[in-house]
Amino acid sequence: MSIRPYSVVRRSTASLGLAAIAVALLCAAGPADATGNAARGQTLYKGCADCHSINENGVGPMHKGVVGRKAGSVPGYDYSPDLKNSGIVWTEETLDKWLTGPQAMVPETKMFFDVPDAQDRADIIAYLKERAR
Ligand code: HEC
Numbered sequence: 001m002s003i004r005p006y007s008v009v010r011r012s013t014a015s016l017g018l019a020a021i022a023v024a025l026l027c028a029a030g031p032a033d034a035t036g037n038a039a040r041g042q043t044l045y046k047g048c049a050d051c052h053s054i055n056e057n058g059v060g061p062m063h064k065g066v067v068g069r070k071a072g073s074v075p076g077y078d079y080s081p082d083l084k085n086s087g088i089v090w091t092e093e094t095l096d097k098w099l100t101g102p103q104a105m106v107p108e109t110k111m112f113f114d115v116p117d118a119q120d121r122a123d124i125i126a127y128l129k130e131r132a133r
Contacts, residue, residue, distance in 0.1 A: 035092070036119075041127025044120055051113070054132045060111060063132040066090050067125070071106075082108035095125050 051059035061077040068091070072084035083106050088094050098105055099115040115121045 036122035036124070036126025036129075038123070038126040038130040041123035041125070042131070044115075044124050045127055047115075048113075048124070051111075063128055066132055067092070067095070067129045080106070080108055080110045082106050083110075092125055092129075095128070096121050099124065 048060075048063075052061070052063055054063050056062050057074060057077045061074040061079070069089070071086050071088035071090060071094075072079040086106050088098075088105070090098075094105075096118075099121045101114050102109045102111045115124065
């Protein structure tokens with residue numbers, strides 16, 4: 001009967017260790033998360049998913065590697081000439097502007113969708129940075 005308390009002690013020590021690791025991970029993720037929350041972005045991305053996916057072209061081009069790539073550069077996707085020739089490179093800044101209002105940035109683009117809330121945009125961009133690499 002002395003085994004039982006012993007195993008309880010062991011278990012609680014182990015979970016303290018896990019909690020410490022979780023805290024360390026959260027702290028490490030802190031600075032990168034300052035502008036956007038990728039987990040929330042994943043939920044918001046469902047609104048994009050009517051037309052986009054990470055790995056396949058659909059109504060819109062695939063988002064694989066979008067952060068850092070040149071606009072209009074996915075092979076096999078039929079872009080509007082305006083977006084293709086825009087010279088835009090997708091960064092956090094240009095994506096934020098794009099999601100605020102694509103037509104304000106590229107008047108003849110065929111993406112008709114915008115994200116009015118700045119935090120939502122930051123979260124979606126964080127998601128793309130993390131998951132669409
Ligand atoms: C109603 C359909 C639709 C929705 C919803 C939509 N898009 Fe698009 N998106 C498009 C189309 C169509 C294009 C291609 C535009 C062009 O060629 O002018 C595009 C292009 C883009 C591009 C440029 C990609 C490249 O390869 O240059 C990005 C970035 C983008 N969309 C992000 C998003 C994000 C993020 C969301 C969700 C917040 C979203 N889009 C929602 C249709 C959509």
